[in-house]
Amino acid sequence: DAMVIQNPRYQVTQFGKPVTLSCSQTLNHNVMYWYQQKSSQAPKLLFHYYDKDFNNEADTPDNFQSRRPNTSFCFLDIRSPGLGDAAMYLCATSRDIGSLGQPQHFGDGTRLSIL
Amino acid sequence: DQQVKQNSPSLSVQEGRISILNCDYTNSMFDYFLWYKKYPAEGPTFLISISSIKDKNEDGRFTVFLNKSAKHLSLHIVPSQPGDSAVYFCAAPDISGNTGKLIFGQGTTLQVKP
Secondary structure, three states, rough: OEEEEEEEEEEEEEEOOOOOEEEEEEOOOEEEEEEEEEOOOOEEEEEEOOOOOEEEEOOOOOEEEOOOOOOOOOEEOOOOHHHHOEEEEEEEEEOOOOOOOOOOEOOOEEEEEEO | OOEOOOOOOOEEEEOOOOOEEEEEEOOOOEEEEEEEOOOOOOOEEEEEEEEOOOOEEEEEOEEEEEEEOOOOOEEEEOOOOOHHOOOEEEEEEOOOOOOOOEOOOOEEEEEEEE
16 A cells, blocks of 8 residues: 555666656655665755745755656656765655644655665 | 754664653754654654644554653653564654755664564
């Protein structure tokens, strides 16, 4: 009964070769998030979409882009992956934004390795 | 300053005993806290939350306590089971902007021994 689905689960790419990670949701949530998590660290937000409105975190490198063609899908594009971009990438959704809010629902992540 | 800290990277308890996972935060304006559980090779799964207007929230074997004056919360698991072995993250929604992003602690790895 997966609700937030990330593909692929494991991705290996070459240094500098563009890569796209995919996230889909069956929850019909308005908000979709992309987090980066490196070993033994807390997940760190890269950006999020509220409906079609894109919101980039100030410290997210320009190398990272995102697309949300419809409510269900969101993509993370890494234009020129460097060794430092090797990490777990987590997609999450929430119905809305609000400090009292609803918990975010996470996918199982994509583990990205850079050769 | 918005930080959430989990100062114990790991915890080991015996099956059937209580597990207590701790979390501290820096901003007294946080109004909502969440605990997530994460198994290896899976994404974080929401476990339990607490609003700042409460000091306790219970759901089955899981209870979260909030001490606002100390800026501290804890997750109690009673009784602990081997299937509870996972990484536990506490988190709070960012209040500085309307992003809804979660600010996570670094996580505590719980091992429950049979």
